Amino acid sequence: MAAHQTNLMTIHQDDIAKLCRLAQIALDDGERAATNADLDKMIQMIDVLQSIDTDGVEPLAHPLDAAQRLRADEITELVDRDRYQASAPAVQDGLYLVPRVL
Amino acid sequence: MDAFASLGQLARALNHGDFSSVELAQEHLARIEASNPTLNSFITVSAEHALTQAAAADERIAAGTAGPLTGLPLAHKDIFCTDGIRTSCGSRMLDNWIAPYDATLVARLNDAGMVTLGKTNMDEFAMGSSNENSYYGPVLNPWDPTRVPGGSSGGSAAALAAGLVPIATGTDTGGSIRQPAAFCGVCGLKPSYGRVSRYGMVAFASSLDAGGPLARDVADLARLMPLIAGFDPRDSTSSEQPVDRLEALALNLDESAAMLPPGLTIGLPEEYFADLDGALAVCLDQARATLEKLGARCVDVSLPHTAAAIPTYYVIASAEASTNLSRYDGARFGHRCAHPTNLDDLYQRSRSEGFGREVKRRILTGTYTLSVGYYDAYYVKAQRVRRLIRDDFLRVFEDVDLLLAPTAPNPAFPLDQLLADPIRMYQQDAFTVPASLAGIPALAVPCGMIDGLPVGLQLMGPHFSEVELLEAGMAFQTETDWHQQHPEATG
Numbered sequence: 040m041a042a043h044q045t046n047l048m049t050i051h052q053d054d055i056a057k058l059c060r061l062a063q064i065a066l067d068d069g070e071r072a073a074t075n076a077d078l079d080k081m082i083q084m085i086d087v088l089q090s091i092d093t094d095g096v097e098p099l100a101h102p103l104d105a106a107q108r109l110r111a112d113e114i115t116e117l118v119d120r121d122r123y124q125a126s127a128p129a130v131q132d133g134l135y136l137v138p139r140v141l
Numbered sequence: 142m143d144a145f146a147s148l149g150q151l152a153r154a155l156n157h158g159d160f161s162s163v164e165l166a167q168e169h170l171a172r173i174e175a176s177n178p179t180l181n182s183f184i185t186v187s188a189e190h191a192l193t194q195a196a197a198a199d200e201r202i203a204a205g206t207a208g209p210l211t212g213l214p215l216a217h218k219d220i221f222c223t224d225g226i227r228t229s230c231g232s233r234m235l236d237n238w239i240a241p242y243d244a245t246l247v248a249r250l251n252d253a254g255m256v257t258l259g260k261t262n263m264d265e266f267a268m269g270s271s272n273e274n275s276y277y278g279p280v281l282n283p284w285d286p287t288r289v290p291g292g293s294s295g296g297s298a299a300a301l302a303a304g305l306v307p308i309a310t311g312t313d314t315g316g317s318i319r320q321p322a323a324f325c326g327v328c329g330l331k332p333s334y335g336r337v338s339r340y341g342m343v344a345f346a347s348s349l350d351a352g353g354p355l356a357r358d359v360a361d362l363a364r365l366m367p368l369i370a371g372f373d374p375r376d377s378t379s380s381e382q383p384v385d386r387l388e389a390l391a392l393n394l395d396e397s398a399a400m401l402p403p404g405l406t407i408g409l410p411e412e413y414f415a416d417l418d419g420a421l422a423v424c425l426d427q428a429r430a431t432l433e434k435l436g437a438r439c440v441d442v443s444l445p446h447t448a449a450a451i452p453t454y455y456v457i458a459s460a461e462a463s464t465n466l467s468r469y470d471g472a473r474f475g476h477r478c479a480h481p482t483n484l485d486d487l488y489q490r491s492r493s494e495g496f497g498r499e500v501k502r503r504i505l506t507g508t509y510t511l512s513v514g515y516y517d518a519y520y521v522k523a524q525r526v527r528r529l530i531r532d533d534f535l536r537v538f539e540d541v542d543l544l545l546a547p548t549a550p551n552p553a554f555p556l557d558q559l560l561a562d563p564i565r566m567y568q569q570d571a572f573t574v575p576a577s578l579a580g581i582p583a584l585a586v587p588c589g590m591i592d593g594l595p596v597g598l599q600l601m602g603p604h605f606s607e608v609e610l611l612e613a614g615m616a617f618q619t620e621t622d623w624h625q626q627h628p629e630a631t632g
Contacts, residue, residue, distance in 0.1 A: 050509070062463060062508040063470070063488040064501055073498075074505065080564050081506050085452040088522050091529070098524030099531060101348060101378065102334045102580025103604060108377055122241050128477035137472050138481050 050078050142168060144304030145627050148213055148361040149396070151307055155202070155212050162195040162202065162212030166256050169214045173258060173305050179286065182300040184219045184277050186259040187226045194256040201254055209391070210364065211254030216309045218294050219260035220267055221247050221352070222341035226257070230343045231265040231275040231293075234475045234495030244341025245373045246310060246352050253368050261296030261309060265497045266466065267317055267345045269293050270569040273560055274499045281556075282324060283628040284594055288553040291321030297355045298325035302628060308356045308365055312342060314349045315454050316549075316573025319585035322355055323548035323597030326587045328614065328624065329355040330362045331573075333604050334580030335380030338373035346461035347378070349454075349577050358624050359586060359614035360396035366607060367391045386608045399615035401435045407600075407613075408442035408541035413572055418551060421596055424589030425547055428598045431620050432545065432613070442541060444533040447575055449526050451567055454574040456510050456523035462500075463507025469495060502563065531579040534601075543613060544601040547572055548585040552594035576601050584610040587623035595623065 055075055059066055066074055120133055129136035142160065143150075155162060170188050177183050191214065198212035222228050222240035224247075229235045243251065251257070264274040272280045272295030280295045282288040283303040290299040294311030298321035301309055311318040313331035322329030330353045337352040344350065354365040367388040373379040409429065414422065429439050471477040471491025478490035496504070510519035537544070550571060559566040576583040581604055588598040598617075602610045618624055 054509075055505075058505050058508045058512070061512065062504050063467075063485070063492055064496070064504060065489040065493045066501075070498075070501075074502065077502050077563060078505060078509065081455065081502070082509070084564055084567070085456050085510070085519060085523075087452045088449065088456070088519070088526055091446070091449055091522075091526050093522065093525035093529065096525040096528055098521050099528035100524060102527075102531060102578065103380075105335070105378065105380075110374070119241075125241065126238055126474045128471065128474075135472050138483050138487055140484050 050075065050082055144172065145357060146307065147358055148210065148307045148356065148364050149394070151213055152209060162198040162256060163192060165212065166191045166195040166214050166258065169258055169306060176303055176305060179281065180283065180299055180303055181278055181280050182262055182296040182303065182305065183216070183259045184229055184231070184262050184296070185227050187257055190226060191256050191258050194251070198254045198256060208253050210368065212256065214256045214258050214306060215250065216258050216261050216297060216300055216306045217247060218263055218297050218309070218311045220263060220312050220343045221310060222343070223247055223257065223260065226260065228260065228343065229276070231263040231277065232495065232497065232500070233276045234469050236276065236476065238475055240341070242341060245338035245375060246369045247341065249368055258306060261294070261300055263296055264293035265500050266343065266462070267293040267312055267314055268462070268499050268503055270316070270320060270566055271559065272296065272321070273556065274497055276497060279556060282553045284326065285553065288555050288594070289324065291324035291549070291553060293317040294355065295321045298322050298327055298329070301325065301327040301355055301357055304627065308354060308361055311353060311355050313351050313353060313577065314346050314458060315577045316570045318353050318355060319573050319583060319597070319599060320549045320569060322585040323595065324553040326595030326623065326626065327355055327357050328359050328362055328587070329353065329585045330366070330607065330610070331576065331583045332366070332370060332607055333380070333582045335378050336382070336582070336605070336607065337369050338376040338379050340373055340375040344465040346458040347465060348461060349458060351577070358396070359584070359611055359618055360394055363394060363611045363615065364391050366611070370607070382605050390608050390611060396615050397619065399612060399619050401432070401437055401613055401616045402609065403436065405437045405543070405613070406541045407432055407437045407439045408537055408544045409439060410442050410444045410447065410537070410544055410546055412444055412447035413546035417547060420591045421547055421551070424591070424596050425545070425598060428588040428617070429545060431617060435616050435620060439545070440541060442537045442544070444537060444575065446526065446529045446533050450530055450575040450578060451571055453523045453526045453530060454570065454578060455506070455567060456519050457527060457578070459503045459507035460511050460520050461507070463504045463511065466500070466504055499563070527578050530575055534579045534581055538603045542602070543606070543609060546599045546601065548597040548599040549573070552591050552596050572599060580604060582607050582610055584614050586614050586617060588621070589623060590626070
C-alpha cells in the first residue's frame with residue numbers, strides 16, 4: 040500500500056531513504072529504524088489536521104497577514120570577505136573549497 | 142549584594158555608588174563559575190569581554206552619560222550572534238562558530254551599556270521543551286536538580302532562578318521563553334511577532350520565531366523591552382509599530398503601585414482548563430481570584446481550534462526548519478566532516494555528524510510535509526488551520542482584553558522521562574503554541590508551587606498589547622510573592 044493512496048499514516052523504508060536524500064542526511068541502520076518509528080508517530084499526530092474543515096479558508100503564511108517589505112535596490116553595506124570567511128572550514132584566494140565536482 | 146536583587150534594585154544601587162559595574166560583573170561571574178559545573182546553564186562564559194564592557198560602563202556612569210540599564214549584567218541565549226564570542230546554538234554544528242557580527246538585539250543592549258556575562262545553554266537550534274537536546278548536555282533545574290528546566294531557553298531560565306544573572310534573553314518559537322520560565326519560577330515575555338528584530342538570531346521557524354526577555358519579576362521585563370523592541374530594517378518582517386508606550390512604561394516604572402487598567406476583562410479559554418491537573422487548576426483559580434480582587438472581570442470564553450495547534454505547529458515549524466537548516470552544508474561555516482570524498486559526502490556526513498537526533502527528526506518531518514504529493518495535504522492544510530487558530534483569538538479579543546491560561550500542563554518533569562517519546566514531549570507545548578501561531582504576545586508569570594516546584598500562569602493579549610500584559614503582570618505581583626521565592630541550593 041503506497042503511503043499516499045489510501046491514507047497518509049504510514050511511512051516506508053523507501054520513503055525514509057528518499058527523505059534522507061532530499062535533506063542530505065545519512066542515517067546508519069540503527070538510526071534508520073528509530074527514525075522510521077518516530078516519523079510514523081509524527082505523521083499520525085499531524086494527520087489529525089485532515090479532519091478539520093478548512094473549506095474556503097485561505098492559508099496564513101504571516102501571522103499578521105503582512106506582505107514582504109520592499110526597499111530601494113541600493114548598496115547599504117559592504118561585505119568584508121576575509122572577515123566573513125574566517126569561520127569557513129577551507130578557503131583559498133577568497134573561494135570556498137569543496138571536493139572536486141568535475 | 143543580594144543574588145536575587147532585581148534589575149531595578151541593582152540599577153539604583155549602581156547609580157548610588159554602592160558598587161561599580163566591574164564589581165557587579167565580578168560577583169556574578171564568580172557565582173556562575175561556582176555553579177556551572179553542576180547546573181550547566183551557560184555554554185560560554187565571556188568573563189574578559191564582560192569586564193571590558195563593565196569598565197566602559199563605569200566610565201559612562203562617572204561621565205554622566207549612562208542610560209537606565211548601563212553597567213547591569215545580563216546573559217544571552219546562545220542563539221543570538223555575538224561578535225567575537227562563540228554562538229553555538231546548542232549544536233555541534235556551530236561548536237566552532239564565532240559570528241562576525243552582533244544580532245540587533247545584542248547590539249542595542251551593548252549600546253545601552255549592558256554587560257554580557259555569557260551565552261546560556263539551550264536545546265539544539267531551539268528545538269525542545271526540556272533542554273535535554275543540547276550538544277553541551279542538559280541544564281538542571283535549580284529547584285530540583287533531578288528535573289529539567291524546560292526548553293528551549295532553559296539555560297536563561299535556570300540562571301535566573303539560581304541567582305546567576307538579573308536578566309537574560311531568550312527566544313520563543315512555540316513556548317521556548319514561557320515554558321522554561323514557568324518551570325523555573327521566573328517571568329518571561331514572548332513579544333508579538335515582528336516586535337523584536339530577528340536579525341542575528343539563528344533562524345529556526347521564521348514565521349514564528351520571537352526574541353524576548355526573561356527576568357525574576359515582570360517590572361524587569363518592562364525595563365528591558367523598550368531597548369530590544371522596535372523596527373529594524375535588517376529584518377524583513379520587523380514591525381514598524383511604535384514603541385513609545387513601552388518606553389513610557391519603563392520610564393515611569395513604579396512596580397509597587399502597579400494597577401490593572403480600569404474595567405479590564407480577562408477571558409479564561411475553556412479548552413485550556415478542560416483536563417487540567419487538579420493542583421494546577423487550584424493555582425489558576427487562585428490567580429483568577431487575585432486578578433478579580435485587583436478589579437478585573439473574568440469570563441469564560443472558547444477558542445475552539447486549540448486542540449489543532451500542536452499538529453499545526455509541528456507541520457509549520459518543521460517545514461520552516463528544514464528550509465532554514467539547509468544552510469548548514471559543511472562548505473561555508475560550521476562543522477565539516479573529515480576527508481569528504483565528494484560533494485554529496487561532504488553535505489551528508491557534515492550534517493549527519495553536526496545535527497543531533499531531534500534536529501534530524503524535525504528536518505526529515507519538514508522535508509516530508511514539503512515534498513511533492515504531501516505539500517497541500519500537510520503544509521498548506523496547516524497554514525489554513527493556522528488562520529482558524531488566529532481568527533479564534535481575533536474573535537475573542539472583540540469581547541475580552543486579555544486571556545488567562547496555564548503556561549504548561551505540569552511542573553518540571555524528571556530528566557530522561559520524555560526523551561524517548563517525542564510526541565508526549567511535544568504535548569508540553571499545548572498551551573504555548575497557539576499564541577505563537579497567532580503571533581500574539583504572551584507573558585508567563587509564577588502563580589504557585591506544586592510539591593516544591595513552581596508553576597506559571599500565562600496572559601495572552603491582542604497583537605502589540607505588550608504594555609497591557611506587563612501592566613497586568615506587575616499588578617498581579619503586587620498581590621503575590623511567588624516571584625520572590627527562590628530555590629535553596631543553587632548547585
